[in-house]
Amino acid sequence: VSGADPARLAGMLRSEYQGCRYSLGYPACPDLADRAKIAVLLEPERIGVRLSEEFQLHPEQSTDAIVVHHPEAGYFNAGWRS
Structure with missing residues (x-):
């Protein structure tokens, strides 16, 4: 990973961006009982x-997540690129 946002949506969906967001029930935190x-x-x-x-x-639309700050972290841009 170069640290830059991926140029294509497929790369974004494969998490080829810098930083991660962890939510319970997904692979990084599979045990929902932790909620x-x-x-x-x-x-x-x-x-x-x-x-x-x-x-x-x-x-139903409520959500939770574990958010960890890193001084070099940046949020990815979800806009479309041509």
Whole structure:
């Protein structure tokens, strides 16, 4: 990886960009039960979000992630390139 954003969408989908975003249930963090630990810390019910017995967030469009800062990190541009 060169550190620059990939020139094509296929490269973006293969995560050929610098930096990663980790979400529970995906390969880097496969155990959804870990979501309960995060819920204890963040108390999502304060903003109307609840965790089901299956470790799913409700309302349905709610999301969580683990975000780790690195001083050289940059967010990728999701715009189309020609």
